[in-house]
Amino acid sequence: MIGENCSSGNNAALLLSVIDSIGKGILVFNGKVIYCNSAAEKALGYPAGSLEGKDPSEIFPVDSKLLSSCLFEEIYDCEMGGEFNFQTASGALAALKSEIRSIDFEGRSACMVTFDVSSPADKQVKKLAETEQLFRILTENSFAGIYIYKDKYIYANPEYLSKTGYSMDELKQMSPWELVHEDDRRFVKENVLRRLAGEVFDQKYHERKIITKSGEIRTVRVATNTVMIDGEFAGIGSTIDISDLKQLQDGLEEKVREETLKRYEQEQLLVQQSKLAEMGAMLRSIAHQWKQPLSAVGMLLQDMTRTFSSGGLDKEYIDWVHDTASEQISYMTETVRDFMDFLRPSKERSLFTIEDALWPTLKIFSHQAISHELSIEMKCGLKRDASEEMSVRIKSVSSSNIFVDCENCGRNDVYVEGYRNEFMQVLLNIFNNAKDAIASAKKQGTLTESGRITVRLADLEGRISIDIEDNGGGIPEELIKKIFDPYFTTKSSEQGSGIGLYMVRAIVENNMGGEVRVRNGKAGAVFSIILDRHMKSTSAAGSC
Ligand SMILES: Nc1ncnc2c1ncn2[C@@H]1O[C@H](COP(=O)(O)OP(=O)(O)O)[C@@H](O)[C@H]1O
Ligand SMILES: [Mg+2]
Structure with a gap:
């Protein structure tokens, strides 16, 4: 019907101008747009004559379901109204008040949509155009x-x-x-x-x-x-x-890695330096300790010469010389072996008992203890299977012998984790400092009784605490905060390097996850090392 009117004669022209002047947009579809009036083209932003022949999907968004079902399927007696979404030529959406009805077109059903082009739909199109403009401003800038x-x-x-x-x-x-x-x-x-x-x-x-x-x-x-x-x-x-940021970050990470490595190398150097510093004093005392066995061996040789001259060199005599010399030499060898063991860095982290580290350290330190007339007392308050109390007393019975008395030592099942040799170094640093403090107090006359170091092992809320206390007079309160700083020392340059306690803290806190505390006790400093306690299922029965 419309097609007829569109296609011929004056009547058609008249009809069309009437249709154009009614102030509504009109679209007729039958698969494609087969008719539209100029109001529809204008409202949807199409140039005159460009809307005809368009696919309905270009004008109606697919998600407007009602409309699409009306458009894309064969429809009969469709009649509905309401606001439907139209897509303008620029792609913007406009919700326009519309009426849809099916009409007969050349024997087939077609669909006619009439829609409001006056306000408020007009405004809405404008608003959408503005929104689109805003979107573009936003994204483009x-x-x-x-x-x-x-x-x-x-x-x-x-x-x-x-x-x-x-x-x-x-x-x-x-x-x-x-x-x-x-x-x-x-x-x-x-x-x-x-x-x-x-x-x-x-x-x-x-x-x-x-x-x-x-x-x-x-x-x-x-x-x-x-x-x-x-x-x-x-x-x-x-x-x-973020490429630039990333580059910066990568550069920084690389720098941190380099610095960490450098620091690690420096610390390794410090560990070795501090070991050597502590060992310097110790080697002097070994040399001292060797004097006696060396002179004993020398005397044996003299004695042998004399006995040979007097013709008394028989098998019994030779055996006696051999045994006595061997005893002296094995003592000397053992002392050196202890030191070599200590100097060698531990290769692997492992579980070890406090006594595993404490006993060899005391053995090495004993030479110092003897020459400084120190007594070392060890009290064990760790809860064990067999006993609650263990006491080890180390006292000198002669200038070349250390007597160790181990009483009530129960099952040895208290372990800590770390590098044993490093931990021995920790203990040795603290013992050496105690010995220095005692020696200086004696020299100054503030300590008149004999020097004493007490080692106490105790349970501390599931952890182990090792307290090492001396009677050297303690640390002046104003210095106590500084003693762990690297190179802080109150000793002469020959006696002190100031790295001992710095290493103690680094080893205990960084390598063993423990803690080092210090305070002044009644007669001297008390250093406490607090470590996590580990259990070993196959615990060996041990002795101190
Ligand atoms: N048991 C102690 N009694 C008194 N002062 C101590 C004791 N232990 C450490 N100190 C103080 O801490 C300082 C730093 O110790 P350390 O780091 O081992 O370096 P160093 O022994 O080479 O001086 C010592 O110089 C001393 O002043
Ligand atoms: Mg020291």
């Missing part, structure tokens, strides 16, 4: 690269185009994962496909590498999400280029 894709890119803002180096036309031929570096490509492709399948999940600020058109690799931080465009699922992404 954004510092973030923004893109929208379906299976290929459908939109990218200028920032994204400039960062990737591609034109919009080129991107329209590309899937979003194509410019992603192969390290991240699989992950990105999986996510893109999940979004296109309609899965909604937030992905904020993950990093990925992209390859620009010129082949440059850039690192970007991306936030993506799933959106709906024209009734289909799509993905949107917003990217910030």
